[in-house]
Amino acid sequence: MATDERTIRGKVAIAGLAETTYYKRGQATDPEFKMALQAIIAAAGDAGIDVTEIDGFASYSNDRNDPVRLATALGLPQLKLSNMFWGGGGGGGSGAVANAAAAIVAGYADTVVVYRSLAQGQFGRFGQGSGANVARGAGAFTSPYGLMSPAQSFAMRVRRFMHDHGTEQAALRAISLASYQHAQHNPRAVMHGRELTEEIYDNSRWIVEPFHLFDCCMENDGAAAVILTSAERARDLKQTPAYVLAAMQGSDYRQGATAHNAPDYATSNFKTVAPRLYEHAGITPGDVDVLQSYENFTGGVLMSIVEHGFCEPDEANELFTLEHLSAPDGKLPLNTSGGNLAECYMHGLELIIEAARQVRGESTSQVHDANISMVGSGPMVQPVSDLVLARDLG
Amino acid sequence: MTDETSSYLPAGLPAPAANVDGLESPFWEGTRRHELVVQRCNDCETYQWGPEWICHHCRSFDLGWTEVPPRGVLYSWERVWYPVHPALQAKLPYMVVLVELPDAGNIRMVGNLVGDAEAEVEIGAAVEAVFEDHEGGGDVEPYTLVQWRVVEGS
Numbered sequence: 001m002a003t004d005e006r007t008i009r010g011k012v013a014i015a016g017l018a019e020t021t022y023y024k025r026g027q028a029t030d031p032e033f034k035m036a037l038q039a040i041i042a043a044a045g046d047a048g049i050d051v052t053e054i055d056g057f058a059s060y061s062n063d064r065n066d067p068v069r070l071a072t073a074l075g076l077p078q079l080k081l082s083n084m085f086w087g088g089g090g091g092g093g094s095g096a097v098a099n100a101a102a103a104i105v106a107g108y109a110d111t112v113v114v115y116r117s118l119a120q121g122q123f124g125r126f127g128q129g130s131g132a133n134v135a136r137g138a139g140a141f142t143s144p145y146g147l148m149s150p151a152q153s154f155a156m157r158v159r160r161f162m163h164d165h166g167t168e169q170a171a172l173r174a175i176s177l178a179s180y181q182h183a184q185h186n187p188r189a190v191m192h193g194r195e196l197t198e199e200i201y202d203n204s205r206w207i208v209e210p211f212h213l214f215d216c217c218m219e220n221d222g223a224a225a226v227i228l229t230s231a232e233r234a235r236d237l238k239q240t241p242a243y244v245l246a247a248m249q250g251s252d253y254r255q256g257a258t259a260h261n262a263p264d265y266a267t268s269n270f271k272t273v274a275p276r277l278y279e280h281a282g283i284t285p286g287d288v289d290v291l292q293s294y295e296n297f298t299g300g301v302l303m304s305i306v307e308h309g310f311c312e313p314d315e316a317n318e319l320f321t322l323e324h325l326s327a328p329d330g331k332l333p334l335n336t337s338g339g340n341l342a343e344c345y346m347h348g349l350e351l352i353i354e355a356a357r358q359v360r361g362e363s364t365s366q367v368h369d370a371n372i373s374m375v376g377s378g379p380m381v382q383p384v385s386d387l388v389l390a391r392d393l394g
Numbered sequence: 395m396t397d398e399t400s401s402y403l404p405a406g407l408p409a410p411a412a413n414v415d416g417l418e419s420p421f422w423e424g425t426r427r428h429e430l431v432v433q434r435c436n437d438c439e440t441y442q443w444g445p446e447w448i449c450h451h452c453r454s455f456d457l458g459w460t461e462v463p464p465r466g467v468l469y470s471w472e473r474v475w476y477p478v479h480p481a482l483q484a485k486l487p488y489m490v491v492l493v494e495l496p497d498a499g500n501i502r503m504v505g506n507l508v509g510d511a512e513a514e515v516e517i518g519a520a521v522e523a524v525f526e527d528h529e530g531g532g533d534v535e536p537y538t539l540v541q542w543r544v545v546e547g548s
Contacts (some may be wrong), residue, residue: 096496097492129479132408133534137418138444142408144505144539147490148478155472158491163470163517206475206487258444260492261502 007280010393012101013241014356015232016047016227022344026039026121028221035223036117037073040331043113043225048238054227056081056109058100060092061347065117082108085249085385087149090294090348091378097352098247099227101145110229116349117223125219126150138258150296151216154380155208159300160211161266165313167302169210171320173201175298176214176336177324178340183338186364191342193215200229215298217340224349226356231393242356242373242389245302246281248273249385267305268379273386278309281388283308283372288388290333290358290367292351293376295340300379305332308376308386327365336365348377352387359391400543402506403488406481409534419444420459423540428502428525430464433457433499441499464523466493466542469502471515487511493521493542505542520545 020035020042030036044051050072057067058081067082080101085092093116095154100112147153150357151352168268180196183189196214234241250273255262263272278284285308293301302316310332311319319332327333336345337354344350357363357369375387404480412419424431433442436451436458448455470492489507494500507515508524524541 004536127478130408133532134407134411136411137413139408140412140418140422141444142504143408144403144410144537145490145504146407146474146482146488147504149477152472152474152478152490156470156490159472160470160492162518193470196428206473208475227403259502259504261443265492 008101008105009245009280009282010243011105012228012244013231014226014244014389015229015234015237015239015241016043016049016355017044017225017356018042018046018344019188019224019344019350019353020222021201022188022192022346023056023221023307025125025219025221028119029066032117032119032223033069033325035119036070036115037227038224039117039369040074040113040115040321042072046239047090047227049227051384052076054109054113055079055114056083056100058083058085058103058112058114059116060085060096061088061090061116063116064123066197067117072085072144075179078348080326081112085178086358087381087383088289089378091346091381091384093294093352094247094375094387095249095377095383097226097228097244097387098385101244101247104228104230112228113225114346114349114352115223116347118371119221121221127219133251141259147220149213151256154297154300155211155379156192156212156260157266158303159210160179161299161303164266165316165317171302171316172210172215172298173198174320175200175301175324176293179295179335179341181191181322181326182212182336182365183342186343189343190218190248191338210299211297214341217296218342218345220345222344222346223344223352225348226352235267240360240391242359242391243393245283245372245388246282246388247275247278247385247387249383250276250385266303268300268307268385269302269378269382270379270386272339273384282346283388288332288374289338289370289372290327290355291374291376292335292339292355293379294348294351295335296379298336302343304379327363328367333365333367336363352373353386355359355389359389364383400433401469402508404481404484407479409530409537410476410539414419417447418453421445422537424459424461425540426536427462428538430540431461432457432501441501443501443503462495462498465545466495466503466521467468468515468519468521468544469494470517473511474535475547481545486531490518491515491542503540507542508543530541
């Protein structure tokens with residue numbers, strides 16, 4: 001554990017959480033901004049606080065619903081924190097929690113909401129190429145060659161990792177099977193009632209090798225929010241606090257090099273972030289009871305779990321089985337709400353909510369006596385982030 | 395190195411262009427001459443890719459451009475089956491490869507692997523560049539893509 005005072009360990013907690021109904025892409029009946037408001041109000045209700053107590057906002061991935069408009073719409077008496085985590089994809093989910101927690105510890109704000117809202121019918125999809133007739137700058141090195149989508153951007157990293165370490169397709173498949181299995185217990189999940197078997201996975205079409213259809217996240221509409229406040233105050237509120245043991249963000253050496261030139265290529269980009277996370281949380285991988293690991297694509301989950309020290313790269317085929325990844329009794333219960341693959345692609349905020357639900361004992365795939373509940377946000381993007389929650393401060 | 399007249403992917407994909415600040419212009423001008431021209435620091439001779447305004451190794455702003463042999467080693471690959479752009483409907487599957495250039499400090503380039511997209515590919519295979527000329531049209535200037543081909547017998 002870090003011995004000085006420069007950590008947020010145990011000083012902040014998630015005190016409230018909520019989501020709207022989760023929809024298939026383009027099927028939300030409400031506009032994106034309205035869904036953001038609904039999730040925030042519901043999260044405040046879950047925490048047992050009045051909405052007007054919210055005084056800060058933190059989000060990520062260029063969320064379109066800015067804090068000033070939210071605070072104005074909600075009639076908040078004052079706004080003390082308006083924060084955006086730079087970087088695209090889901091890399092900023094835990095980072096937004098980190099920023100909110102730091103702001104609370106620093107005294108900038110007292111009650112900060114971390115939120116994300118997505119209505120792709122209103123604003124267009126992630127998984128499609130641009131319609132522009134010219135690609136400039138870094139995009140010129142990829143788009144003219146038909147490398148345009150997130151799946152295509154990450155497949156070669158995963159392929160190289162699989163080549164270097166003898167990783168089999170079955171290891172990727174196990175991640176998908178676990179998510180779908182957990183989603184069958186979760187009525188909120190978009191894929192609730194849609195079972196996935198090895199056979200269905202194996203027969204599903206390739207999107208881009210080595211990703212089958214079921215290796216790829218969904219695209220969805222909806223909104224989600226969590227309320228953070230000081231640990232002291234959280235103890236007096238309605239719910240069991242999910243204490244923040246640590247939250248960390250960052251990126252490894254030259255991971256932003258364009259045209260796929262990151263010197264360490266076959267990586268999820270957690271190699272420098274994970275050790276700092278563990279040091280600040282005062283835990284080791286063996287202490288983690290349940291893990292939510294962001295799935296843009298299953299291969300990134302695998303590399304992320306390796307880089308967080310749960311197994312050696314060459315041991316992935318042994319760890320990544322449905323049995324090991326299943327709640328409640330697996331070695332490493334993974335993505336217990338169904339996550340981005342099968343609950344909802346809420347850019348990973350649904351993973352943070354699920355991590356808090358595990359601490360509260362309220363998951364639909366509850367791990368018995370879960371205490372240390374970890375989240376990894378955004379493998380293979382730059383930057384990435386991590387979060388460790390706990391029920392007991394120990 | 396061979397010149398090809400037909401393109402690997404169908405027409406309609408975005409054409410490449412340098413950023414408005416001109417950072418990548420020497421590369422795209424080089425491809426028009428069928429030369430592989432990449433960034434190298436004039437002070438410490440470190441190769442750098444993609445281009446940047448400063449050398450990441452010695453922080454010099456004195457960056458130069460140098461022609462390198464149009465050959466490399468296949469570093470990774472992906473076979474694409476789902477078209478994310480309407481133009482790609484007509485060419486599925488297709489191959490995208492990442493090529494490492496041992497003659498240029500192991501920088502890497504993305505391109506297509508010409509030939510049968512369903513043929514087996516091997517990481518580590520020797521490849522050579524194929525300069526693929528495009529006429530442009532409308533407000534798009536003529537441009538040249540750098541594709542790759544497995545060196546037979548490698």
